[in-house]
Amino acid sequence: MLRYxxxxxxxxxxxxxxxxxxxxxxxxxxxxxxxxxxxxxxEQSNGAFQLTEGALYPALHKLEADGLLVTEKEMIGKRARKxxxxxxxxxxxxxxxxxxxxxxxxxxQLLLNPKTAAG
Amino acid sequence: MLRYxxxxxxxxxxxxxxxxxxxxxxxxxxxxxxxxxxxxxxEQSNGAFQLTEGALYPALHKLEADGLLVTEKEMIGKRARKxxxxxxxxxxxxxxxxxxxxxxxxxxQLLLNPKTAAG
DNA sequence: ATTAATACCTAAATTTCTTAGGTAAAAAAT
DNA sequence: ATTTTTTACCTAAGAAATTTAGGTATTAAT
Numbered sequence: 354m355l356r357y358x359x360x361x362x363x364x365x366x367x368x369x370x371x372x373x374x375x376x377x378x379x380x381x382x383x384x385x386x387x388x389x390x391x392x393x394x395x396e397q398s399n400g401a402f403q404l405t406e407g408a409l410y411p412a413l414h415k416l417e418a419d420g421l422l423v424t425e426k427e428m429i430g431k432r433a434r435k436x437x438x439x440x441x442x443x444x445x446x447x448x449x450x451x452x453x454x455x456x457x458x459x460x461x462q463l464l465l466n467p468k469t470a471a472g
Numbered sequence: 473m474l475r476y477x478x479x480x481x482x483x484x485x486x487x488x489x490x491x492x493x494x495x496x497x498x499x500x501x502x503x504x505x506x507x508x509x510x511x512x513x514x515e516q517s518n519g520a521f522q523l524t525e526g527a528l529y530p531a532l533h534k535l536e537a538d539g540l541l542v543t544e545k546e547m548i549g550k551r552a553r554k555x556x557x558x559x560x561x562x563x564x565x566x567x568x569x570x571x572x573x574x575x576x577x578x579x580x581q582l583l584l585n586p587k588t589a590a591g
Numbered sequence: 592a593t594t595a596a597t598a599c600c601t602a603a604a605t606t607t608c609t610t611a612g613g614t615a616a617a618a619a620a621t
Numbered sequence: 622a623t624t625t626t627t628t629a630c631c632t633a634a635g636a637a638a639t640t641t642a643g644g645t646a647t648t649a650a651t
Contacts, residue, residue: 366488366489366572366573367488367576367608368488368607368638369486369488369607370485371607371608374580374583377584378583387629387630387631388627388629388630397582397583397586398580398582399582401575401576401579402579405608406630406631407609407612408607408608408609410630410632411607411632412607412608414631429616430616431615431616431617432615432628432630433629433630434629434630451584453485454584456520457485457520458577459520460517460518460520461517463516463518463520464493464496464497464516464517465492465496465570465573467500467516486639487638487639488638490638490639505598505599506598506599506600507596507597507598507599524639524640524641525598526600526640526641526642526643527640529599530600530601531638531639548647548648549647549648550646550648551597551646551647552599553597553598554598554599
């Protein structure tokens, strides 16, 4: 069993952003399964984000319970693989979340660089 | 007693960023007191961030306990006002946090706009 | 007088994440 | 051949941060 030894410092900031990342990733790539998501997030962030499964699966299940994702199981030989896909509500939620994130970054810019980031 | 009725949507994203904001604000403005911080954050973010006191004071006390802030009390008439100020360790922590936040935003850019945000 | 604003704070509950596991199949390494 | 690593799913206890919902008291405004 693989355990990650070095956690990225920036993981602390990932709080509150995980769902945005998941919804966006599924919007880009269509259906994906959990293990794939962990790897894609690491690749696509150049190793900056290191999702843990303990964070990922509860988040996916929450999104599913909220009607933003649906799942389909597939057998690869004897091994089950569970694909997640956006629902229409999930697509809307994705757009909202991404917009919110951009607003968040802009607001942070105002706070961190009040001189240069004037509105 | 004033209660905020409308919470900004982006407040959810504030999670994990509060200390960065506080350290940065104190670095900019020198000493500040709690009530002042709540207002400054709202002003300087154009109303995007609405700090609650329930989040603010525990965060300030934590930073103080960690040696990043020191306090001085002042009486305005009969009313106590508690000023917070960065220690040298707090200044260092501020620089680190801001750098981390920028790295976080860059990583998010890679995740949200994989085509246009190439390294 | 009463309400609103200034000014501090705490505590219970919730949410979110980390840490630390468990199960099992397939592939790679020894 | 067997041990290890990778693939693939998951849960649960604990920690950390925040929300919600208060409490106290002074000063300013209506």
